[in-house]
Amino acid sequence: MNDTIISVKNLKKTYGKQTVLNALNFDVERGSIFALLGENGAGKTTTVRILSTLIQADGGTATIAGYDTSRDASSIKKVISLTGQYAAVDELLTGEENLMMMGRLNHLKGEVVKERTADLLEQFDLIDAAKKRAQFYSGGMRRRLDIAIGLLADPEVIFLDEPTTGLDPRSRRNMWKLIKRLADNGVTIFLTTQYLEEADQLADKIAIINNGKIVEEGTAEELKRIIGEEKLVFEFRNSASFNTAQNLLEGQINDNDMSISITTDGTTEHLRQLLNAFYEHRIEPESVKFRKPTLDDVFMDITSRSGKGAMIND
Amino acid sequence: MTESKWYWSILDGWTMSRRSFKHLFRNPESLFLSFGLPVILMLLFVYIFGGAIQTGTDYVNYVVPGVIIVCVGYASSMTAMSVTQDMVGGLFERFRSMPILPSSLMVGHVIGSFARNMIGTALVLLAAILIGFRPSAGLQEWLGVIGILSLFLFSISWLSVVFGLLAKSVESASAFTFLIMFLPYVSSAFVPTDTMPAWLHAFAENQPMTPLIETLRGLLIGTEIGNNHWVTIVWFGGLLIISFVVATMIFKRRKSE
Numbered sequence: 239m240n241d242t243i244i245s246v247k248n249l250k251k252t253y254g255k256q257t258v259l260n261a262l263n264f265d266v267e268r269g270s271i272f273a274l275l276g277e278n279g280a281g282k283t284t285t286v287r288i289l290s291t292l293i294q295a296d297g298g299t300a301t302i303a304g305y306d307t308s309r310d311a312s313s314i315k316k317v318i319s320l321t322g323q324y325a326a327v328d329e330l331l332t333g334e335e336n337l338m339m340m341g342r343l344n345h346l347k348g349e350v351v352k353e354r355t356a357d358l359l360e361q362f363d364l365i366d367a368a369k370k371r372a373q374f375y376s377g378g379m380r381r382r383l384d385i386a387i388g389l390l391a392d393p394e395v396i397f398l399d400e401p402t403t404g405l406d407p408r409s410r411r412n413m414w415k416l417i418k419r420l421a422d423n424g425v426t427i428f429l430t431t432q433y434l435e436e437a438d439q440l441a442d443k444i445a446i447i448n449n450g451k452i453v454e455e456g457t458a459e460e461l462k463r464i465i466g467e468e469k470l471v472f473e474f475r476n477s478a479s480f481n482t483a484q485n486l487l488e489g490q491i492n493d494n495d496m497s498i499s500i501t502t503d504g505t506t507e508h509l510r511q512l513l514n515a516f517y518e519h520r521i522e523p524e525s526v527k528f529r530k531p532t533l534d535d536v537f538m539d540i541t542s543r544s545g546k547g548a549m550i551n552d
Numbered sequence: 553m554t555e556s557k558w559y560w561s562i563l564d565g566w567t568m569s570r571r572s573f574k575h576l577f578r579n580p581e582s583l584f585l586s587f588g589l590p591v592i593l594m595l596l597f598v599y600i601f602g603g604a605i606q607t608g609t610d611y612v613n614y615v616v617p618g619v620i621i622v623c624v625g626y627a628s629s630m631t632a633m634s635v636t637q638d639m640v641g642g643l644f645e646r647f648r649s650m651p652i653l654p655s656s657l658m659v660g661h662v663i664g665s666f667a668r669n670m671i672g673t674a675l676v677l678l679a680a681i682l683i684g685f686r687p688s689a690g691l692q693e694w695l696g697v698i699g700i701l702s703l704f705l706f707s708i709s710w711l712s713v714v715f716g717l718l719a720k721s722v723e724s725a726s727a728f729t730f731l732i733m734f735l736p737y738v739s740s741a742f743v744p745t746d747t748m749p750a751w752l753h754a755f756a757e758n759q760p761m762t763p764l765i766e767t768l769r770g771l772l773i774g775t776e777i778g779n780n781h782w783v784t785i786v787w788f789g790g791l792l793i794i795s796f797v798v799a800t801m802i803f804k805r806r807k808s809e
Contacts, residue, residue, distance in 0.1 A: 290649045291648075291649065292645065292648055292649060312651060315649060315650055315651040316651050318649065319649070320645070320646065320649040322642045322645050322646065323642075324641065324642040325642070326641060326642030326643045326645060326646040327643075328571065328643065329641075330574065330575045330578045330579060331571065331574060335574070339567060339570075339571055342563075342564075342567045343564055343567055343568075343647075343650065343652055343656075344650065344651075344652075345560060345563075345651075345652070371578070387646075391650075
């Protein structure tokens, strides 16, 4: 069941002297949710813009459903839909009018436009707001309308560029449900996000992009495994102990709550070694607890390969 | 798709024009600029400035073309601003990811701007007639007025689209159109140019608004036109072609960046 719909090989893009994409490689399977995870400026939006034919790459190839993005833009436009970072809805038109207008521009037949509009308003929970102007919509409603517009023409691939940035937690969860439902209907979803939890929740496959390169790729589970199965977290109350411990141990240091996370194999032997070491150096941790690895761990580890003891700022 | 390309671009342009009309009636500011301001300016010029300005004819007869042109200038800022809004708001981006000609977006703005200004012009004429404007134009002259005005409106609308595409923010789009608003004042729109200082007189006589106004005035109330209509057609025909070409070029450039 290996059916690749998006294939990116050696993709390059530079703006002036700045290299934005430095030989990007990845494949996306048909019907899956693929998340491109990275910080601001890592190259996520540039990748989406190249794949949706808005800009040309400087090198390498990208194909969607067999069409080349640089040579066959018009064929690609028929199978994709793009929802950018800013909800591109017409503020002065109602939700219904927005859908009708974009339906006509998608060259659907009159009755199909009406039918699809009614369907999508219902599917996206916008029936009550259908006759209201988009300028009075909340952030979450605008995003929903935006994505609904993207679905008018039954695309095979949907690009969602940071679909939950700026949304409150409740709207974010609703958006996640919605994205999962879309994927259940067989659409391929390519999403970018800077939220690790989002990629963890949604994606079948995650690619982590940093400085224009894919630095790691796999399922959420695979990425977590790279870091180890479990973490031990020591929390400190006095900064003298905290500082001594930092010099003694290799782990993730969190200055904000004075804690250090250490990868563990989960054995009592490892725990005893650590506690003995603390005792010898007169370090007194406040508390200790186990926790499962999160994607934050993966991310911190990968994006700062050079340094031991990456900093977590949150 | 290729054989029906023209069919679809006309239909898409129409869809976008309908959107512009909806916008017009939902935005109080543009409603005022399009329909309220023309009438107010008409009354203002005739009743406040008119008594003090000697033009050799009833001032209301003299000033009608000027008021029409000045209103078009004000309205052009709306066109430019709504184009910029579509650029910064992401709508333009979405169009470019869809299998349609993005130029239908521009066509919608131009048609919307044209219709808005035509209605505004009709209101100016109506108000003028109510306060004593008595045009001498026959059918032929009226057709001439419509023709010259259409050329003017289309060229200014495309120019506003260019300004809208160049501007980085909605505010700066409106600043771009200041020139269009300002030019009519330094022309024969409101006062005969020979009352101006020599250097200004030279500018006023040789800028595009003066021949335009003289042509419209001649057609409406029978003053001397001379070769002003040809000068007008060259100015605004040229502006129309240049604005159209430049707007299209900006589109292409944005694509390749």
